[in-house]
Amino acid sequence: MAKITKEHVAGIANGEKCYTHDDVLELAHIALASLEAEPVMYVMAGEDFDTEATSTSKAVVDGRVDEWDQVGDQSFRTVPFYAATLAPVPLTNSGREELQDYWKAAEFVTYPERLRL
Numbered sequence: 001m002a003k004i005t006k007e008h009v010a011g012i013a014n015g016e017k018c019y020t021h022d023d024v025l026e027l028a029h030i031a032l033a034s035l036e037a038e039p040v041m042y043v044m045a046g047e048d049f050d051t052e053a054t055s056t057s058k059a060v061v062d063g064r065v066d067e068w069d070q071v072g073d074q075s076f077r078t079v080p081f082y083a084a085t086l087a088p089v090p091l092t093n094s095g096r097e098e099l100q101d102y103w104k105a106a107e108f109v110t111y112p113e114r115l116r117l
Contacts (some may be wrong), residue, residue: 039080046074075117 002091004026012027013018042061044053046068053064058078 037082040083042078043082044068044076045079046072046076049079050076092111 004023008019009024009027010022012023012047039058041054041056043062044050044061050064053061055061058080063076068076069073
């Protein structure tokens, strides 16, 4: 599979013709996954989101929306929230060094006898 970056997708979306068949397949998999995604929670929203009116059940939030629409002068709605996976980010040299330092420190804490002076 091709490795798709945000910049690559932006280039394709802007009409750049620098994509391969593997790119198209990977983008199709990403698009299909997003189309099949289910909301992880729902929240009531008016001008802002109401963090007190959240639930994993759409029916619960719809009930709160109906209640508030009857008493208030503002129109409320139920908004679905989806989980998003983060795209992989290439590791830079400084990031790699940080990671190595972290592992050395973790190894010392776990196995202090392995520390070489």
